[in-house]
Amino acid sequence: MRFWYWLGYTLSKIVARLFFRYRVIHAERIPKDGPMILAMNHQSFLDPPLAGIACDRAIFFLARKTLLGVPVLGWLLPRINVVPVDRDGADMSALKTIIRLIKSGQGTILFPEGTRTQDGALQKAQPGLGLVIAKTLAPVVPMRIFGAFEAFPRTEKLPRRHPITIVVGEPMVFSREELAAGGKEMYRELSERVMAQIAALELPKA
Helix, strand or coil: CCHHHHHHHHHHHHHHHHHHCCEEECHHHCCCCCCEEEEECCCCCCHHHHHHCCCCCCCEEEEEHHHHHCCCHHHHHHHHCEEEECCCCCCHHHHHHHHHHHHCCCEEEECCCCCCCCCCCCCCCCCHHHHHHHHHCCCEEEEEEECHHHHCCCCCCCCCCCCCEEEECCCECCCCHHHCCCCHHHHHHHHHHHHHHHHHCCCCCC
16 A cells, blocks of 8 residues: 555544444455455445445545545545546546556445435435446456445535444356346446345444
8 A cells, every 4th residue: 555545444444443433344245356346335424434445455436536636635545546537427438447447456435326315315326337347357256335325425514423333245256158248237237236245235233
């Protein structure tokens, strides 16, 4: 990990454990090297850093391009592996960058739903994840976050204390033969298959 990533990683882990009693179930299922896509449901602004600290390795993130115009953040975000994306339209340049990074052996976190939930419920998958899967054939690790919506729903300006847990599923591997059809419908189907695996993950019983 580069210095600024390591610093953000370390501080995020400390805050998550102290403030949210953060824990990860089955972290050993996350590949420690090689190309990888982490796919997780999207509950709050907390999700990207919490997904990042679930790994023992540096990963890449997508974030709104407008954040680069914020003082300090604009300087910091590129140093902690953030790839800017234009949310006003289909930003293929950002996806191409993510695809290139994955093909080079990096990992990334992607949210199949595309945006944060309004009510805490799982949303319909969008085709973007499926496109990245088809172009990279990287293993996909389904993850489900619990408690982040209660801690920091999109209607609130500040987070509150609430336990947050990430449950990691078994990696999914797709063959080139499965992806021969191509096209947006196939991309959506791939995303939906991953979303179904996310939905199947449950908190362990106490």
